[in-house]
Amino acid sequence: QVQVQESGPRLVRPSETLSLTCSVSGGSMNIGGYSYNWIRQHPGKGLEWIANIYFNGNTYYNPSLKSRLSISLDTSKNQFSLKLTSVTAADTAIYYCARYYDTLPGPSYWGRGTLVTVSS
Amino acid sequence: EIVLTQSPATLSLSPGESATLSCRASQSVTSSSLAWFQQKPGQAPRLLIYAAFSRASGIPKRFSGSASGTDLTLTISRLELEDFAVYYCQHYDSSQITFGQGTRVDIK
Numbered sequence: 001q002v003q004v005q006e007s008g009p010r011l012v013r014p015s016e017t018l019s020l021t022c023s024v025s026g027g028s029m030n031i032g033g034y035s036y037n038w039i040r041q042h043p044g045k046g047l048e049w050i051a052n053i054y055f056n057g058n059t060y061y062n063p064s065l066k067s068r069l070s071i072s073l074d075t076s077k078n079q080f081s082l083k084l085t086s087v088t089a090a091d092t093a094i095y096y097c098a099r100y101y102d103t104l105p106g107p108s109y110w111g112r113g114t115l116v117t118v119s120s
Numbered sequence: 121e122i123v124l125t126q127s128p129a130t131l132s133l134s135p136g137e138s139a140t141l142s143c144r145a146s147q148s149v150t151s152s153s154l155a156w157f158q159q160k161p162g163q164a165p166r167l168l169i170y171a172a173f174s175r176a177s178g179i180p181k182r183f184s185g186s187a188s189g190t191d192l193t194l195t196i197s198r199l200e201l202e203d204f205a206v207y208y209c210q211h212y213d214s215s216q217i218t219f220g221q222g223t224r225v226d227i228k
Contacts, residue, residue, distance in 0.1 A: 046219060
């Protein structure tokens with residue numbers, strides 16, 4: 001059974017960089033056919049896709065966040081990571097990581113999410 | 121970018137009734153890219169339906185999905201108390217994921 005879990009600081013100062021890591025278990029990241037995604041949800045609001053990355057290193061970013069985003073993959077650790085620079089209070093949200101099937105239909109697997117608060 | 125529009129915004133029903141939730145895509149989509157999620161307060165979204173029709177593991181049979189053209193439908197037959205929540209439709213393609221704005225199913 002695939003499991004994904006987010007980790008990282010829960011509090012980030014304004015103008016600093018938010019860094020999160022997603023650990024994937026129950027499935028190797030050394031094979032293709034999947035995308036690894038970050039999604040966030042502002043308090044009381046809907047779901048917003050942030051970015052994804054593939055086994056081959058291809059990345060896609062939400063255009064509204066692209067200038068501040070970086071996503072990376074470490075297949076040796078079965079992890080992928082997100083960096084969001086120059087954060088403001090508007091970046092306070094629950095951040096989820098998720099693995100999606102890409103080439104074939106299949107269920108996505110989501111983490112439980114981690115609340116990141118931007119505050120001084 | 122594909123935009124998903126869910127209706128209604130809120131659905132007020134009683135336990136035992138059936139619920140029909142709609143989601144319309146702004147352009148034609150493949151059914152394999154469509155999904156439904158349920159979210160309760162303080163919890164992560166839970167996958168109910170993927171590829172428009174397929175129930176995720178552990179999801180009761182009272183949840184069913186259908187799709188036709190740009191329209192996606194989630195049907196919950198015989199609502200149980202645990203089904204009152206917010207529901208999101210979702211479209212996936214290789215370069216982005218989009219979500220509808222959500223439908224809240226409230227107890228009448």
